[in-house]
Amino acid sequence: MSVSDVASLVKQTVDIVDVVGQVVPLRRAGHRHVGLCPFHQEKTPSFQVDAENQLYYCFGCGSGGDVLSFVMRYQNVSFGDALRYLADRYHIVLPEKGDPRTLGAGGADAARKQREMLFSVLRTAADFFYRQLHHSSAGKIARDYLQRRQLPQSVVEAEKLGYAAAEWDGLLGHLTSLGVDPELGVAAGLLAKSSKDSKKLYDRFRNRLIFPIVDEQERVVGFGGRALSDHLEGEPKYLNSPETAVYHKGRMLYQIPRAREACRRNRQVVLVEGYMDLLAFHAQGFYRVTATLGTALTPQQVRILGRMADEVVLAYDGDDAGEKAMMRALPLFLQEEVAVSCIRFPDGLDPDDFLKREGLSGFEHLLQGRRDLGGYALRKILDGWDGSSVGKAKVLKDLQPLFSAVRQPVLRSEYLRLVADRLSLSEEIIERQWLHGSRTGAGPSRAPRRRSFQPRAPQAQTLEERIVRLMVHHPELIPDVAASEAVGHFQEAGLKTLAEVILGSPHPPDHPFQATRVYDGLTDPGLQELFTRLLLEECGLEEPRVQLTDWLEMVLRRRIKQENDHLNEALRQADQDGDLSRMLDILSKKVQSLKPPGKGEGPIG
Template identity: 40%
Template structure:
């Protein structure tokens, strides 16, 4: 199968809206789908997907392209990797490429080794050697259906994964890179041994890492895969591949700490639960959550470590303007233990009573300081005011300042003066800085392209004007914008070679991100606008006239050069000058 044919078949089977919805919650509005852009932080959706034209575009960061550009960008992979990934999702065999591109990154081999490793661990769980692990899971109320749903496994104490994966063709170098093998004095050995295995998957359901819980005493409770070319702990969430549908439908995320917390939540019907792979939530994980929902319920362990982690997490959610509420469970409880002992109804009651971020921050501060003393009031204000100041909404700042004033029984004006003093001294409540947003990559500003060129190129791209009509008297040189001219030149070259070529084939082969962004923006911004034949001809005439005037000006300058030297201009130059002068007078 030709590479181009494969691309068309992928697009036919999947569709751009379906592909984008794997990563972004989309709402269908008219001819387009809208959602929050995954490439920059925003509260109001400016990200659009045009199913009919096969393009996405964000009016916020001004990026856009087709489904291949989207997958390349969001997965940070090459075009060929995106093509093969989508071919697999579409049920097509990548070996059907006529010229299959090499996997230069080597990621495909890594994914294959991880998938084989996961299958090996699952087999071991159901084998005789895994009986004590199965009993352990059953004792925690986790049935076989849940093991299979999450792909749980067991790494035997005596090992076996490395030798099994070597037989399957995995290299020791890759196994070490993935944290499945460790090098010792006498050779390589299994990294995971005697542990209950939790496979960590990316948003597409590919295994990218493992977490292992010890089954015997005397070893670290949890062992996790190291960072690798396919796994960045700071940008992944456990169970998001399973939870994303419920999150998109419900509009909120239940964020827990550990693997078993997430599994217990799903088993109890809270299918929007994801785990942060430990208490240290990162900006990258917050950005990932923000792609799917703007509300999060934080249900960490109810101990000191969990409280500190919740406070750090709230600062990150505040930075991304994601509404965060904290679920306060009884002391010493975590979601897993609470659900097993009290059940889903009791847990649901706690979710309903979750504290908004400001009230949780204030409650934690009140535990540490006495609001009945002057020094206590000062300390509470010092801790809470910077958090209030970090809210981007002036209304939120005002309302929260009023809450603090009422709690401390002081005037709001006193708190505002204190806040200004703290700000001047640089006292900040931010526990972690930065966020995982992708820097903007702005193409040639659309405002620098003339309206006539924008409108005409949009007509060409939307196939609302024939190429015969465009190129009858006009050419690529009539476009002043270098980027527009480049796109039109490519279309003109294809059209000149084969008048029956399809424009959608041209659009689907754009690999230049700047070109793709401009194309997507022009198509998106001109949606719903139609022009009459007279208006189309006027656009063509405007571009042609501009070119003629530039040529005429150049001829004028050449004529002036000859006359300035006291010479007669060549006859050919004079004739060209008069011919253009006549054309412009007629116009």
């Protein structure tokens, strides 16, 4: 495993939008995130972050790259320091000694093996908990609980639920008997150290129903545990694995692989808060559902939801606590420009109880009547108006944070119209009231009007640059470029190198185009910035294949002209020297150069 493998491990784990968003206020604009560049002074945002390809570029100053280059530039640190910073912040296991840039294969292999061992011990624990549930006398308390909750055995089996016995060292003893280093159990979040004696270890999960948590590759990365005793003595009802090198609860969701697959047919996903609520849906044969992992919803989780579905439906508990949780989540969806709606369960029911009472048909009826969450929150605040003029000012103050989070002009206009109609005020007066509050300090600042981002057009686009840009934006045309052999005649060394890396990377028709593979294949930072610019620039051509054919022909005809000019100069020199034999040889080459390009020279005409 090379140093590049270590860097790849970090980049696969870390979300660039999360890292950049900690220092740059970003707003979502389509599939990108846009903000003011942190590397130069600007008033109009020209800084873009591409979440899909995990790259950034500023069309103002030309800075671009991946998450490592961003940290290096922003913090003014070396490659190794950036790698260590991200590894430490996101709990990624790296070798303990040495500069990551100079790590040998042994150190890099140690990091990879550490992760593999964590996955292995977590899988071992999952199997142990599963056997405890099904085959131990102590597991009867968990089996009885599942029966009371009416969770079908098929779901219990499919999700590999388990049981952690009440003893303090059940899992510890099992791991020790298998020769597993207890410190590995600590690193995996399975064991904990005594606060009084750090050498004394004990099971983190005790007397709990166990829910295995898997990542996108369906590897067990952590556990959630539901207490089965009424006497918790300060213990939480639900206990989750701590953050580890393989488990990041704020950047994962429960049952995400199953939900993602179900969303392929219907790009709508239901979000619930609890493990049992989610499994109640699975019991009904409904798999387009996922859940948070014991924490409040995070921006990273919203981005995951936005990539897998076009609409997120919040199905939180029907009580006041569930409604408040939805209101806290709303700004995240508005800021990330992810469509979100909500349903409200009657009689304060939670999803599990409702499905037991009304079944899936009852839920689907609620789903059909779902409401836009922003509009729902808007009306809740407006319903608090007491009818007075003073009350109007208070309502507008309460509404302002919601409007500050809205990024989409159409949505903001619609919400503003609803408020104006309800309060019998003009939209202009409402905006002026928010501006007045900002100037006097009496209230939050008015949300600025935002224009959709328009990247600055490049001053000059060379023929070769246009061809490479088409390769990046229309990978299906890469074979046409390869067949033409035009890249071999590029005059700009940087663009020629970039084009050759693209041709040498996986691409259609045999493989999908992988922008990150191309970026990592470029060793020159200047070429990496060039690639990120071409990738993030617009490329709006109505007939790209026709345009490409013309451009490739121009490159080849330029090559023929250059060769002809060279032969003419050689012929002139031979004539001046009186070298008849050389003149005849040059004339023969000129005749050959005037012939149409052969099959190996690509789609011309």
